[in-house]
Amino acid sequence: MIFMDFETVQQQDKAYLAGTYRRFPVCLTEGSGATLKDETGKEYIDFGSGIGVNAFGVGDEVWKNAVIEQVNRIQHASNLYYTQPQVRLAQLLIEKTGAKKVFFGNSGAEANECAIKVARKYSFDRYGEGRYEIVTLKNSFHGRTIATLSATGQDALHTNFMPFLEGFTYAEPTISDLERHLSPKTCAVMLELVQGESGVRELDRAFVDYVAEICKERDILLIVDEVQTGNGRTGKLYAYQHYGITPDVVTTAKGLGGGLPLGACMMFERTQNVLVPGSHGSTFGGNPVCCAGAYSVLSRLTDEFLLEVQGKAAYLRTHLNHLPNVEKVTGIGLMIGLQIKDRKASEIAAKCLERGLLVLTAHERVRLLPPLCVTKREMDDALNILKEVLS
Numbered sequence: 001m002i003f004m005d006f007e008t009v010q011q012q013d014k015a016y017l018a019g020t021y022r023r024f025p026v027c028l029t030e031g032s033g034a035t036l037k038d039e040t041g042k043e044y045i046d047f048g049s050g051i052g053v054n055a056f057g058v059g060d061e062v063w064k065n066a067v068i069e070q071v072n073r074i075q076h077a078s079n080l081y082y083t084q085p086q087v088r089l090a091q092l093l094i095e096k097t098g099a100k101k102v103f104f105g106n107s108g109a110e111a112n113e114c115a116i117k118v119a120r121k122y123s124f125d126r127y128g129e130g131r132y133e134i135v136t137l138k139n140s141f142h143g144r145t146i147a148t149l150s151a152t153g154q155d156a157l158h159t160n161f162m163p164f165l166e167g168f169t170y171a172e173p174t175i176s177d178l179e180r181h182l183s184p185k186t187c188a189v190m191l192e193l194v195q196g197e198s199g200v201r202e203l204d205r206a207f208v209d210y211v212a213e214i215c216k217e218r219d220i221l222l223i224v225d226e227v228q229t230g231n232g233r234t235g236k237l238y239a240y241q242h243y244g245i246t247p248d249v250v251t252t253a254k255g256l257g258g259g260l261p262l263g264a265c266m267m268f269e270r271t272q273n274v275l276v277p278g279s280h281g282s283t284f285g286g287n288p289v290c291c292a293g294a295y296s297v298l299s300r301l302t303d304e305f306l307l308e309v310q311g312k313a314a315y316l317r318t319h320l321n322h323l324p325n326v327e328k329v330t331g332i333g334l335m336i337g338l339q340i341k342d343r344k345a346s347e348i349a350a351k352c353l354e355r356g357l358l359v360l361t362a363h364e365r366v367r368l369l370p371p372l373c374v375t376k377r378e379m380d381d382a383l384n385i386l387k388e389v390l391s
């Protein structure tokens with residue numbers, strides 16, 4: 001490994017990489033848990049966890065051993081053959097959720113692509129052509145592929161790539177507006193229970209209850225996008241468990257692989273037999289190394305551990321609520337949004353970075369997604385930095 005100084009990395013990134021990212025001015029090189037280092041050895045407390053991906057932080061021994069053990073056996077086999085990690089992980093997901101079948105892809109967008117195909121085929125199998133519309137919510141985020149961008153209810157993202165995929169309509173998260181968007185053409189409603197990218201906004205319980213009920217009544221599928229909220233992030237294994245609903249399809253990704261790319265589309269009772277040979281697939285999907293890592297993550301998300309996550313979340317939220325200029329603390333569990341008075345979230349994130357704290361933004365809010373293994377000391381250090389920056 002040749003170490004480059006930061007300026008060289010920045011210049012070469014600009015020269016050679018597609019200009020898709022506005023990056024923070026730091027190059028991360030190593031770390032342990034929620035404490036990371038750049039190439040100069042400067043330390044950062046990580047309250048972003050790679051956008052909710054590194055569930056057990058960086059360098060977690062259990063995860064590393066699971067991954068290394070699988071790399072030493074076989075790194076990939078293709079879905080033309082059986083592999084044990086894939087089966088083991090699917091079984092564990094099903095055991096913990098009540099889902100009936102799982103399809104593995106490589107990302108959140110891919111998990112959602114699968115859900116969209118499942119919704120359309122479910123309806124086609126039962127009702128024939130024409131019942132293909134999916135209602136999603138305003139300010140939702142479902143991914144960057146053409147289909148998942150089409151599903152994303154943000155006008156600002158519906159530019160440049162026309163035509164988008166037809167068959168999506170965007171409702172406000174209110175009973176009356178949803179009602180207005182449902183039609184005989186509707187095959188599914190797709191939503192995030194806590195909208196992540198658009199500001200960490202949790203949906204209202206009465207609204208979610210209503211959606212679940214109306215979907216059942218009209219044989220419309222309820223798809224819950226748990227790409228960000230899933231895998232312990234909110235203090236339950238999946239956020240739908242806070243709401244006491246049973247969705248027809250749940251998608252997840254980010255934290256599932258513990259740092260390796262893995263997405264899952266889980267199908268419940270009504271949707272379990274929709275996919276058949278030839279109807280969907282993925283070359284890398286369910287890669288044995290990713291699945292072995294995911295198994296080590298998921299098997300440790302026990303009720304006991306999730307109670308600890310809830311405790312950490314309560315501790316952070318209490319203290320965050322008392323910081324200067326914090327108007328509101330949103331979200332559930334360790335998926336936290338901060339509404340700050342009169343300051344831009346991007347400016348706060350930049351100031352935190354200078355002082356050694358990595359935070360994210362989501363529209364006008366600061367977004368905190370610490371790894372689930374974050375320690376009391378790391379939380380206290382982060383709170384001190386935030387206090388300084390917000391004063």
Ligand SMILES: *Cc1c(COP(=O)(O)O)cnc(C)c1O
Pocket residue numbers: 106107108109110112141142143144192196197225226227228229253254
């Ligand atoms: C991140 C995210 C996605 C997209 O996931 P990718 O892995 O980037 O494709 C989809 N839905 C939600 C709710 C997300 O937070």
